Amino acid sequence: MRIEFDRDACVGHNRCYLLAPALFDVDDEGYAVPLVGGELPVELEAAARLAADNCPEFAITIEGGDA
């Protein structure tokens, strides 16, 4: 599974940081900071899906993995 983050779409809802702290940190202004890029280890796939499924701005997308 791959994860992509679109900084231009992020407005700092912080849903990702709350749900997937292993994948996203947050900067001083509240914008997401991806901690892991590209191909994900299997154990982070569920967290990645959760982050993507809850970002109101569709700033996080995942590809591949078990659908």
Next chain:
Amino acid sequence: MTRGPAVYAAVVNDDAPRSGSPVTDWSTDFDHTTEGWAAAAPAIWDELRVTCPVAHSERFGGTWLPTRHADVAAIAHDTEHYTSNSVIVADFRPDVPAPMGFAPPITSDPPFHEFARRLLLPAFSPKAIAVLEKPAREFCGQLIDELLATGPVVDAATGYAQHIPVRVIAHLLGVPAEDGDRFRTFIHRIVERPGQAGPVAEEDLLTTYLFRVVEEHRQSPRDDLVSYLIGLEVDGHPLSDEHVIGTIALLLIAGIDTTWSAIGASLWHLARHPEDRARLVADPEVMTFAVEEFLRFYAPVTMARIVAEDTEIGDCPVAAGDWVLLPFPAANRDPAAFEEAGRFIVDRQRNRHAAFGLGIHRCLGSNLARLELRIALEEWLKRVPDFELSDPDGVRWSTGQVRGPRTLPVRVLGREARDVTREG
């Protein structure tokens, strides 16, 4: 690009029904300041989304009401065709000081908006807000204990939910929490009955109050948000008084009714759904998801825009100067955007709700609001795992753009309360 205020002529149509008077047809004459709306808004949105997804009303000089998620999202992201300079629908188009508006950043458009917002972002980031968890928890616990001492039937809205955001915001800003009643009077006038309150004495104006607060902080600076705003320098100049006062007013107004409403509506839900109470008590981890589902299903805040340049919502033409209500709560119940949109699912896993808005005006206080809501519910359920509405018909929902229960009589079950009250 700054937009002058003169573009928006007052265009109130004398033949249109007076704002606030009862509505018979929601698709041609809706009015969010009526009791009819307060009593049934979710049903009105669901009906309109199917029959008339971009409804129009002659009231307030011409107002649109889109109810589809896609339309609401598109407008929230479109700062070219819509201006935020007035975000509360009223009978008149306020004469707004561009580019800042009365309450920066919520009433500011790009590019000024980003400047005003970035001054505040660090104070409201999740890490900055986290330190409030402990004091908020203590305060909630103390409030509930005091309330329960008064008997088994209590008003969870006025006795509990209402006090939490007042206390938290007063602490952040550095104004006395005892002024809570005054804040609520200001807010009621501005948010629930815009333009319908009649003349207000100078002494009772929010700005008069805030000028005094700023003056006091100038004389004795302290470690709070008001002092921070006064002390800011941009290119060697302090912010204007209008900017400082407008922003403090915004933080007071935006943080109180909204959060109170979210806590109250969530308790209203829990009073009527023992299965969700039981789930949250048995499995506290579910709260992370429950908070977002409460925010989706009972989203309290509808914003507004004024059309800045003629454009279309969906296929529907709208003209410069028209009001547009931006009902995030209606977007949150659109089946095109949410699976089983009409059902409350306490641990919903896919939830891109828009309760805090979308785009550049995303609620600055969202992390704070989320923290207050979670703590308010956790502390309540710790002490009151079992409760019900004591007078379902006595629950009154607010009118206007912030929706929540303003009275919420509940009976606390379990404890000794059950024995005393259930028989009587």
